[in-house]
Amino acid sequence: MNIKKLFIAFVFSFVVVSAFAQKPVGTLTLYPRVGMTLSKFTGDKVYYGYGVENYADAKYKAGIVAGAELQYQMSDVVALSGGVLYSQQGTKFDKVPEVDEKLKMEHNDIIVPLMLVATTKYGISAKIGVQPEILVDSKYKDMMNGFNVSVPVGLSYEFKNVCLDVRYNIGLTKIYKDQGANDTSHNGTFMFTLGYGIDL
Numbered sequence: 001m002n003i004k005k006l007f008i009a010f011v012f013s014f015v016v017v018s019a020f021a022q023k024p025v026g027t028l029t030l031y032p033r034v035g036m037t038l039s040k041f042t043g044d045k046v047y048y049g050y051g052v053e054n055y056a057d058a059k060y061k062a063g064i065v066a067g068a069e070l071q072y073q074m075s076d077v078v079a080l081s082g083g084v085l086y087s088q089q090g091t092k093f094d095k096v097p098e099v100d101e102k103l104k105m106e107h108n109d110i111i112v113p114l115m116l117v118a119t120t121k122y123g124i125s126a127k128i129g130v131q132p133e134i135l136v137d138s139k140y141k142d143m144m145n146g147f148n149v150s151v152p153v154g155l156s157y158e159f160k161n162v163c164l165d166v167r168y169n170i171g172l173t174k175i176y177k178d179q180g181a182n183d184t185s186h187n188g189t190f191m192f193t194l195g196y197g198i199d200l
Contacts, residue, residue, distance in 0.1 A: 023119065027073040028200045031163055033085065035193030037063040040091040041105065041175050042188040058185075061104060063088025065191055071117060079117040081127070087111050089189050090138075107138035111169075113152050123158040131169060133187070148173045150187055163195040 023029065038060045069083025090106040115129030133148040135141065154167030171187030 023073045023079070025073055025075055029071045029073075030068060030198045030200055031071065031083075031195040032068045032198075033083075033163075033165065033193040033195035034066045035064070035165075035191060037065050037087055037089060037189050037191050039063065039089040039187065039189035041185045042171065057093070058091040059094055060190075061090055061092040061106070063090070063106075065193060069113065069195075071197075073119070077119055079119050079125075081113070081115045081117055081129075083113050085111050085113065087133075087189070087191070089187060105138075105140055107140070107144060108136050109148075110134045110136055111150075113167075115152060125156045125158070127152065127154045127156065127167070143176055143178075145173065145175060145177055148175070148187060150189070152191075154191075158197060161197040163197055165191070165193045165195060167191045 040058045040060045042058065065085055065087040067083055067085030069081050069085075071079050071081040073079045087109050088106065089109055090104060092105070093103040111131055111133045113129055113131045115127045118126045129152050131150040131152045133150060135144060135146045135148075138144055149172045150169040151172060152167045152169045154165060156163055156165040158164075167190070169187065169189040169191065171189075173186070175185045175187060
């Protein structure tokens with residue numbers, strides 16, 4: 001994913017939606033969320049046999065995500081949000097001849113999305129931010145970095161307090177502890193959640 005293009009797209013979305021307000025200024029809303037993830041280590045490969053041409057690419061694997069976020073309406077069209085979510089992430093590799101079953105690299109993280117939100121009176125919001133990710137459990141914990149950072153970019157739609165949220169988390173940091181300079185393995189995670197807004 002090209003971060004520059006995503007940022008430009010977000011700015012464009014912000015300009016388009018800025019003509020309409022969603023929540024009164026000063027509103028603090030709690031969003032419990034639950035949903036699913038589709039994640040992979042972008043750029044990761046498993047080599048087998050002889051020769052650099054024999055490899056299996058990383059594929060998306062499914063997981064769950066659950067937690068809660070708080071959103072504060074700073075102005076008519078700008079809000080800030082922060083939350084804590086439990087997220088199952090990782091990757092898988094299909095068709096590796098030297099492995100009897102599908103190879104999976106799973107890790108469970110606590111993620112802390114901190115986001116700038118452009119809101120509208122139509123319930124549509126555009127979001128971008130920064131997201132620390134803390135590894136809490138993995139079979140491959142000794143191989144993986146315990147702390148990573150992603151850039152979450154997303155859209156949400158809220159109707160009668162029910163909120164559907166779709167995001168893509170762009171990994172900025174390397175997944176593996178001993179990752180070489182030419183290894184481009186990073187987290188790449190789609191998140192699909194359903195939440196309920198409770199005004200506090």
